[in-house]
Amino acid sequence: MIETKSALGIDSYYLKEVMDNSYDSIFVTDAQGNIIMANSTSERLLNLPASEMVGKNIRELIEKGYWNKSIALEAIEKRTTVTGVIKTKAGVNLMCTSRPLFDANGTMTMVISNSRDEDTLVKLAQTLDKERELVQRYKDEVQYLRSQGLKNRHLVAESPAMKNLLLKANAVGPTDSSVLLYGESGTGKEILAKYIHSISHRSREAFITVNCSAIPENLIEAELFGYEKGSFTGADTKGKPGLFELADKGTIFLDEIGEMPLILQAKLLRVLENGDVRRIGGTTSRKVDFRLVCATNRDLKIMVADRTFREDLFYRINVVPLRLTPLRERSEDILAISKIFLEELNRKYSYDKVFADETLRGFLNYSWPGNVRELRNLIERLVITTVGHVIDYQVEEITNSPRNLRVNTTQKQSREDKGNETFCISVSSKAPLKKIMDYIEKEYIKNILEECHGCVSEAARILCMDRSAIYRKVHVVNLRDQEFN
Incomplete structure (x- = not known):
C-alpha cells in the first residue's frame, strides 16, 4: 500500500x-x-x-x-x-x-x-451538575459561616460541675451520637456544641448553627430544607440549598429546638431516620450525612407531656443529654472567665486594664441571671467606659445584685462547748434560697476554720469534708471577707 x-x-x-x-x-x-x-x-x-x-x-x-x-x-x-x-x-x-x-x-x-x-453524555452532564452544585454548596457554606460571624471561644472548667461536663463531652465528641444540651440562656451551649464538633472526625467539615427561635415560622422550612427555583413567590430564581445540605458531612447545631413548630418536628424526624432531604418544590430527595447537636433552655419532658413537642423526636435527639450548670452555681469559673474576657477585650481595644479586688468580689456575689453572656457584656461595658487603668466597679449598680445580702453570724457558746455552738443568721434583703444557703455554708466553714486556728485537716474532720473541697471554698471565702464584715 x-x-x-x-x-x-x-x-x-x-x-x-x-x-x-x-x-x-x-x-x-x-x-x-x-x-x-x-x-x-x-x-x-x-x-x-x-x-x-x-x-x-x-x-x-x-x-x-x-x-x-x-x-x-x-x-x-x-x-x-x-x-x-x-x-x-x-x-x-x-x-x-x-x-x-x-x-x-x-x-x-x-x-x-x-x-x-x-447515555454517556447524560452521565457526564449529571457529573458536571453535581460538581457545580458541590462548588456552589461550599460557596454558600462559606457565605453562611461569614454571615454568622462565628468566633472561637474557650471552655473554662475550674468548677467540678464543668470538669465533669467536659469529661462527658470528650467521651461523646468522637462519636456520631446525637447530643442534647440543656441549660439556661447564656450558659455557653453553642460554645460547647462547637467544642464537640472540634474533637469529632467531622471537624474539618462545616459547623452550621440554626437558631430555631430567631427564624420566622413561615421561613424556617425553606432555610432548613432549601427550595427549587420558582417554588414560591420571592424565592431565588436559581433555587437555594438548605442548611441540612450545607451541613452534609459536618455538624448542624439546632439551638432552641423547643421553639421548632410541630410540623417541622415531623419533617426533622424523617430526615434523621432516613437521611433524605427534599427541597421545597422539588421532586427528588438528596442524601445528607450530618451529626446533630441540639440545645434548649426549656424542659422538653414537660413539653412532651403538654403535646407541644413530639415524643418520638425527643427520644431521637436525647441520645446523650448534657446539662450546663448556671454560672451562679459554679463560682469557681467566674474569675477565670472574667480574666479571659478581659484579656480578649484588652487585645481588641489595645488597652491594658485590670480588675480591682472589689470588682471581682462583686462578680462573685452576683447571681448572673444572664450567665456567661451577661458577664461578658458587663465586662465589655466596663472596659469601654472605665477611665483609667483599674476597673473599680461598684456592684450596687448591677440590678438585683446580692451585694445587699448580709449574713451575720454570732458565736453564742464558748469554744469549750463546740458541740452546742449556735449561729444567729440575719438576712437584710430577699434572695433565692439556694444563694442564702450557699452563703451560710461558706460562713460556717470560715467559723470552723477560725475555731481550728486555720488547721484544714482538723476542720475537714469536723465537717466531714475533703481537704480539697475546703481549700476550694476557702479561696471564695477569702475573697468575700470584706463583703460580710
Missing part, C-alpha cells in the same frame, strides 16, 4: 491512528452520502467492520437497519451543521453532529460526523 500525504502533510497512517484513538465515533462521507472513512469506535457502536462500511452509501446501511436515520444526510440536504439523536441496530442512542465542508467555489466536498453514546 502506497502511503499518501494529507492536505496538512500528515501520512494517512497517522491520520487513521488519530481517528481510531478518538473516544467519539467518526466517519466521513462525500457529498452524495458515500462513506469514505470510519474509525474503530464506529465499528464498535454499529457492530460492523469498517471494511463493510467504506464505499457504501449511508442509505444502504439505513435500509439494512444499522441506523434508523442519518444526520449526515440531513446536513447534506440543508448544507449546514446538524445535530440530532439516532438509534443503532443494537438499540443504542447516539448524539450525532454532522458538519459539511466546502471548497473555495462553495462546492460540498465531504461531511464529517461525530457521534457519542447519549
Whole structure:
C-alpha cells in the first residue's frame, strides 16, 4: 500500500491512528452520502467492520437497519451543521453532529460526523451538575459561616460541675451520637456544641448553627430544607440549598429546638431516620450525612407531656443529654472567665486594664441571671467606659445584685462547748434560697476554720469534708471577707 500525504502533510497512517484513538465515533462521507472513512469506535457502536462500511452509501446501511436515520444526510440536504439523536441496530442512542465542508467555489466536498453514546453524555452532564452544585454548596457554606460571624471561644472548667461536663463531652465528641444540651440562656451551649464538633472526625467539615427561635415560622422550612427555583413567590430564581445540605458531612447545631413548630418536628424526624432531604418544590430527595447537636433552655419532658413537642423526636435527639450548670452555681469559673474576657477585650481595644479586688468580689456575689453572656457584656461595658487603668466597679449598680445580702453570724457558746455552738443568721434583703444557703455554708466553714486556728485537716474532720473541697471554698471565702464584715 502506497502511503499518501494529507492536505496538512500528515501520512494517512497517522491520520487513521488519530481517528481510531478518538473516544467519539467518526466517519466521513462525500457529498452524495458515500462513506469514505470510519474509525474503530464506529465499528464498535454499529457492530460492523469498517471494511463493510467504506464505499457504501449511508442509505444502504439505513435500509439494512444499522441506523434508523442519518444526520449526515440531513446536513447534506440543508448544507449546514446538524445535530440530532439516532438509534443503532443494537438499540443504542447516539448524539450525532454532522458538519459539511466546502471548497473555495462553495462546492460540498465531504461531511464529517461525530457521534457519542447519549447515555454517556447524560452521565457526564449529571457529573458536571453535581460538581457545580458541590462548588456552589461550599460557596454558600462559606457565605453562611461569614454571615454568622462565628468566633472561637474557650471552655473554662475550674468548677467540678464543668470538669465533669467536659469529661462527658470528650467521651461523646468522637462519636456520631446525637447530643442534647440543656441549660439556661447564656450558659455557653453553642460554645460547647462547637467544642464537640472540634474533637469529632467531622471537624474539618462545616459547623452550621440554626437558631430555631430567631427564624420566622413561615421561613424556617425553606432555610432548613432549601427550595427549587420558582417554588414560591420571592424565592431565588436559581433555587437555594438548605442548611441540612450545607451541613452534609459536618455538624448542624439546632439551638432552641423547643421553639421548632410541630410540623417541622415531623419533617426533622424523617430526615434523621432516613437521611433524605427534599427541597421545597422539588421532586427528588438528596442524601445528607450530618451529626446533630441540639440545645434548649426549656424542659422538653414537660413539653412532651403538654403535646407541644413530639415524643418520638425527643427520644431521637436525647441520645446523650448534657446539662450546663448556671454560672451562679459554679463560682469557681467566674474569675477565670472574667480574666479571659478581659484579656480578649484588652487585645481588641489595645488597652491594658485590670480588675480591682472589689470588682471581682462583686462578680462573685452576683447571681448572673444572664450567665456567661451577661458577664461578658458587663465586662465589655466596663472596659469601654472605665477611665483609667483599674476597673473599680461598684456592684450596687448591677440590678438585683446580692451585694445587699448580709449574713451575720454570732458565736453564742464558748469554744469549750463546740458541740452546742449556735449561729444567729440575719438576712437584710430577699434572695433565692439556694444563694442564702450557699452563703451560710461558706460562713460556717470560715467559723470552723477560725475555731481550728486555720488547721484544714482538723476542720475537714469536723465537717466531714475533703481537704480539697475546703481549700476550694476557702479561696471564695477569702475573697468575700470584706463583703460580710
